[in-house]
Amino acid sequence: MKKILVADDEMAIRLLYSEELKEEGYEVYLAANGREALEIVDKIPLDLVILDIKMPEMDGIEALRQIKERRPDLPVLLSTAYGEYRQDFATWASDEYLVKSSDLEDLKSVVKRYLKD
């Protein structure tokens, strides 16, 4: 079972994403900020990470940088309410940049694309 980490400071989003992704047959790990996310990345052999950008303690961009340092092969999707961070070259390290929407079909199809095998 593919392992996905969802990092978002909003509990409701974490819940929604985990429900939807579990339904798709993934094992879902949850983190409330970048620091927690890194801890999980270090412990668990993850297959994919979904990172929110605006988070307390450590934001998604910093988390992205550190994850890519530790596991350059791990796909990291940025899922954010902000469209404009697309211009921030730090986000270019991510594999995908997605703007959050209540319709999760886009997100799920992207995840599926990365975890095909």
Add this chain to the structure above:
Amino acid sequence: MAAERAGFLTQMVEVLTSTVSFGERLNNMVHLLARHLKVDLALYFALDKAREALVLQISSAGPIPAHLRLEFGLGQGLVGETAATRKPRVVHRHQTGVLEANQALGKLHPAFHTLAAFPVADDNFMYGVLLLVDREDRAFTPAERQSVQLACLMLAGTLRQAIVQEEAKKRIAELSVLFEVGKALSSTVELEVLLERIVSTTAKVITARGAALHIQDKATGEARVSSRYGQIPSVCPALPEMLPSPGASGEPPHHEGQAVDADGRTHFCLAVPLTFKGPLTGTLGVYDKLSPAGEFLPFDPENRQLLYTMAGVVVNAIENALTYQQVEDLAERNERMVMNLTTLQEIYRALLTTVQAEKLLDMVLQGLTLEQGLGFDRALVLLVDEATLTLNGAKGARRTPALIKSSLYDALLRPLSQAIPLTDWQIPLRTDQGPLAQAVLMKRPYHWHRAQKAPGLPGPLAQKYAAREFYVVPLIVKDRATGVLMVDNHDSGRPLSTEVLGVLQMFAAQAALVLENARLYSTIEANNRELLLMRERMLESDRLAALSSLASGMAHEIRNPLVSIGGFARRIAKLVEEKSPLRGYVEVIQEEVTRLEKLLREILDFTGENLSYYGDHDLAKLIEDTLVLVQRDLKASKIEVVKDYAELPRLHCDDRQMKQVFYNLFQNALQAMPQGGNLTIRTYPLEKPDGLYEAVAITDTGGGIPLEVLHNIFNPFFSTKDYGTGLGLAIAQRIISRHYGQIEVNNEMGKGVTFIVSLPVAKYCLVKETGQRVVPASALHAPKGGGG
């Protein structure tokens, strides 16, 4: 005998010391002598003033008729000899030569036999000769002779006393005259009054019927001042023509004359020179000396002497007064200058109240023609056009009579009442084009006078603008002539003085400055308008930036909960039975969230929007397309739509965004008219300073926006109960400004609101480097798709 002699001498003393007049005393004495010596005649011959002849003055026979006024030269006859030798002598008819030498006496006493002559003299002076005549051959006794000689001595004493007295009287008279004159002269320094006093005093002291005074310039002969008093006979020459010439035998110069008038009366005149130190010369004259009986008498040397004295005294006084008058003239001139300066200052104060060239021009003309101002009859302003190198008429004005109780300042601010149009005045700036062009080219004022035969206004202007004389003063700013002021006093004919020219030049300097300032200001104003426009745009973009950050902040905050609300709604929807009523509720949640998310995208996506949707669109069609979207709501609210579309060229715009604008405005109107009303949509072309616009006016009947919120309606997130969209208008404004258009609100409280959206027909964009707008030809003519 001795007693008789003593009686005679006593009588003699009585006569001589009596209080009767001197002439009377002399007369009495002569009679006394005749009586005492019992001679036929006692005669007194007086030595004349010239001391050349002895003239019969008194006769014991009574008054002497004119033909018997005998006269003997000094040494001539017994009388003359006695006067010459100062020795008494007695001669008899029969003695040799006596009759011949004294034949003249025969007229008085044809049968005279004895003549006894006694000198009347004292140690110093010879006064005359006493002559005793008798028909008898008489030999006077020594006692008789002694008596007579004593009488003669006493007579001489009396005469001397009389002369001294006369002298003293004259001196006193002269002194009193001088005192009078001095009094008159010192009492005033006003020239006119002084001269009047001089002539009247002169006439009085000389007892003349008239007196006159005339002062003229030595070099030019130009009259300076003159004054007259009393009667001046017209037959006498005028004073300037009586310039005294040096008198005979070294006498001081004077002029003495006489003339007979039509009635046969002889008039006399006497004039002496007034000798000034400076460049002036003058004459003081008197006419017709009056006798106590009112007869006209010639003037005697004493009068002449007195007149000289007077002349000497008055010269200084006149000189002082002239100097004083010059000082006073200067003071007066200063006062006028101060007044002129005050006037100028007042005008300048008014000129500073505006920078509008047209108003200033009027004020300048008012200043020149108002009676309280410089008061010229006509004034024209012509300005240099540097492009055509001509002097063009700006405006003219006629003299305006002073209105009662109106200060210059107030009058200046009133509109010009008597304007002269000068539209056809165009003078090439060449030296052969008359004084106006020359004033500009030489940067010098010009005084044109018809009499000078100098070239006047060129050709047709000269015929139209008739003038005797005029001033042209250049308007000079920073050594550059920007125009001219031209003034004249054509209607009243008042001369133009050099003093006026000075004031005019000062005025011109001010006028030039304010007119130039106005010109600069209008340039600045144009630049300012441009700047303001730019600044508004900048502010707009500032506001948009604020909107952007606020909106994005808000949007992000909203986006997260929306994602969870919407996401869970979808999850619920999947779980709920197809037939369950819950399914519908969940779908509502889902749809609403989707709508909100779409709105968020629209807002957030404005950032960095490209122009890829721009195209050429028909404004009316965009409106119609948008109306379709709100058709149902309009119907539901019973709102009637009134359309008035003008035939307009296509607009270069983003049709989606423009539809958004109209949609938002329609939403606004819908919310304003929940009880129904009219929605009027009008399109029309609009000419603005920077080009042609297409305008859409959307009017509702929703009662208007309260004043206190009116200024806020374009602020993002501002909303009222009546006009509640908040973001709607802000978005509309943002879209419009991205199209370089404007949105305005006409609010009519109690009626409704009109939003006017105006969009430039030409697609113009700000080219950053030059700040100029570029207008593509396609936008002005038949557009052919695409662009941007």
